[in-house]
Amino acid sequence: MGRKNQKLNIFFFPFLAYGHMIPALDMAKLFAARGVKTTIITTPLNAPFFSKTIQRTRFLAQEIHIETIEFPSKESGLFQGCENVDSVPSQELVIPFYEATATLREPLEQLLGEHLPTCLVADMFFPWTTDAAAKFGIPRIVFHGMSFLSLSAWESIRLYEPHNKVLSDSEPFLIPNLPSEIKLTRFQLPEFIRQNVNNSMTKLLKEAEESGVRSYGVVVNSFYELEPAFADHYKKVLGVKAWQIGPFSLSNKENKEKSQRGVETSIDEEECLNWLNSKKPNSVVYVSFGSIAKFSASQLVEIALGLEASGQQFIWVVRCGTKNGDGNEDWLPEGFEERMEGKGLVIRGWAPQLLILDHEAVGAFVTHCGWNSTLEGVCAGVPMVTWPVFADHFFNEKLLTQVLKVGVGVGVQKWVRWEGDSVKREAVAKAVKYVMEGGEEIKEMRKKARALGVMAKRAVEEGGSSYSDLSALIEELRALAS
Numbered sequence: 001m002g003r004k005n006q007k008l009n010i011f012f013f014p015f016l017a018y019g020h021m022i023p024a025l026d027m028a029k030l031f032a033a034r035g036v037k038t039t040i041i042t043t044p045l046n047a048p049f050f051s052k053t054i055q056r057t058r059f060l061a062q063e064i065h066i067e068t069i070e071f072p073s074k075e076s077g078l079f080q081g082c083e084n085v086d087s088v089p090s091q092e093l094v095i096p097f098y099e100a101t102a103t104l105r106e107p108l109e110q111l112l113g114e115h116l117p118t119c120l121v122a123d124m125f126f127p128w129t130t131d132a133a134a135k136f137g138i139p140r141i142v143f144h145g146m147s148f149l150s151l152s153a154w155e156s157i158r159l160y161e162p163h164n165k166v167l168s169d170s171e172p173f174l175i176p177n178l179p180s181e182i183k184l185t186r187f188q189l190p191e192f193i194r195q196n197v198n199n200s201m202t203k204l205l206k207e208a209e210e211s212g213v214r215s216y217g218v219v220v221n222s223f224y225e226l227e228p229a230f231a232d233h234y235k236k237v238l239g240v241k242a243w244q245i246g247p248f249s250l251s252n253k254e255n256k257e258k259s260q261r262g263v264e265t266s267i268d269e270e271e272c273l274n275w276l277n278s279k280k281p282n283s284v285v286y287v288s289f290g291s292i293a294k295f296s297a298s299q300l301v302e303i304a305l306g307l308e309a310s311g312q313q314f315i316w317v318v319r320c321g322t323k324n325g326d327g328n329e330d331w332l333p334e335g336f337e338e339r340m341e342g343k344g345l346v347i348r349g350w351a352p353q354l355l356i357l358d359h360e361a362v363g364a365f366v367t368h369c370g371w372n373s374t375l376e377g378v379c380a381g382v383p384m385v386t387w388p389v390f391a392d393h394f395f396n397e398k399l400l401t402q403v404l405k406v407g408v409g410v411g412v413q414k415w416v417r418w419e420g421d422s423v424k425r426e427a428v429a430k431a432v433k434y435v436m437e438g439g440e441e442i443k444e445m446r447k448k449a450r451a452l453g454v455m456a457k458r459a460v461e462e463g464g465s466s467y468s469d470l471s472a473l474i475e476e477l478r479a480l481a482s
C-alpha cells in the first residue's frame, strides 16, 4: 500500500483550537497508517502540540510532517503569542481572533506553491483556502468537525429560516426536510442568527458556506452506522460529495496515545489509572465540558453540590476555576474535596479524556456535547447526560437523546457563548443519579450505547464502513495525483 501511495502528499490545515487540532491530528494519523505522506500546517506556538505526539511514535515521525507559518497575532490587535483560541483572554477578542486568521493566507500560499501537495484538507473556518489552493490547481477538502446531523440541520436553517417563523425565542420550531423530526428554539441558536444581525461571524460563516460549495468535497468525522439517514440525506439529498472516515479518536490505541494527545494533562496517567482501577466497573461518572466552554463560579458551585447530592462517584474536569482574594477557590463549596475524598476526583485543567472514558470503571459521561466528546462517548459505549453550551452542541444533544436514545438531557434551554450559568444542582443530581442508577430504561440505554461502541470500532477496522470510505478517498486522490 505504502509504495502505491508514494505520490500522494496530503496537507492538513486545522483551525487553531484544540477541538479542531485534536481530530485533525488523529485524521492525519489515519492517512499515515495507510502509507500516505501527510503534513500538518500550523503556527509556531501550536507546533509542539503536534510534534510531541508525532515524535513519540517512530512510524508516525516518518509519515507525518509539520510545516509552520507565522501568525502575526500582535499586528492583528491580539497580544503577541495569542495563536490559539485557548489563549484568547476575553469573549470580545474571540471574533477578532477568527478574523486575524485570514492573515495566514499569504504564508499558506507560499507553502502550497513550494510543495504542491496533492490535496489540502482545511478547516471550515479557513474559507479562503479553497481559492488559495485553486491558484496552484490543488483541490481543497473541507473539514467541519461536525456530525452529518449538524451539517444537514445548519443547511436547513440557512435555506428555510424556520426560526423566523416563530413568535418568541422559546417557541420550538421544526427544522424542515430532515430525516428525523428535530425541533429547536431560537434560544438554542447563536445570538447572531437569533437576532438576525450581520457581523464578522455571519460573514465568515457565509464565506464558509460559499467556499464549501466550490470545494472538492467534505471529510466527516463520523461513521455510517451512527447516523445513516443523515449521512444519506447530506450526500444524496443535499448533494454534497462527502466521505465519512471516523471516529478519528479510535486511531489512539495504546494508553500513552490516549492520555497524551498534545495538551499536557493536569493529572499523571498513573495516578489517574490507579484511581480508576480502585473502582468497580460502571461505578464512576465522568464530567467534562471540553476545551472552550467556561462556567461562572456560581454554576461550578451548582455542579459540585449536584454531584455530591447524586451520591455517585465522579471525575470532574474544571477548566478554569478562579481564585478569590484570599487565594481560595470561590467555585468550590467549603469542605467539598475533603467530603468527596476517595469518591470524587476534581481535575483542574486538562484531563486525559480518552483514557478515562475507555476505562471500565466509567459508567456514564456528562458532556457538553462537543462533537469530539460526543463521538468519544459513543466509542466508549456509555450513556450520556447532555449539557449543550453553544456551537453545534444542541444538535448533538438531539442525536444522542432523540435519535440514538443513549442520552438524557440535563435540561439546558439556552445557548451561552462564555461563562454559562443555567443549570441548578437539583437538575445535575437528578440526571446523574438517573443515568447511573436508573432502572429498566437505563439498562436499555446502556445496551444501545455498548452496541454503538462496538459498531464504531468495527467501522474503522479493515472492511468496515469508514475504513472502506477512506480507501475510496485515497484511491480517488491517487487518481488525481497520477
Ligand code: UDP
Pocket (backbone or CB within 6 Å): 018, 019, 020, 022, 261, 288, 289, 290, 291, 292, 293, 317, 349, 350, 351, 352, 353, 354, 369, 370, 371, 372, 373, 374, 376
Ligand atoms: N479534551 C481532553 N481533556 C480535557 C478536555 C478536552 O482530552 O480536559 C479533548 C476531548 O477528548 C476532545 C476535545 O478535547 O477530543 C474537545 O473537543 P470537543 O469537540 O468535544 O469540544 P470543544 O473543546 O471543541 O468544545
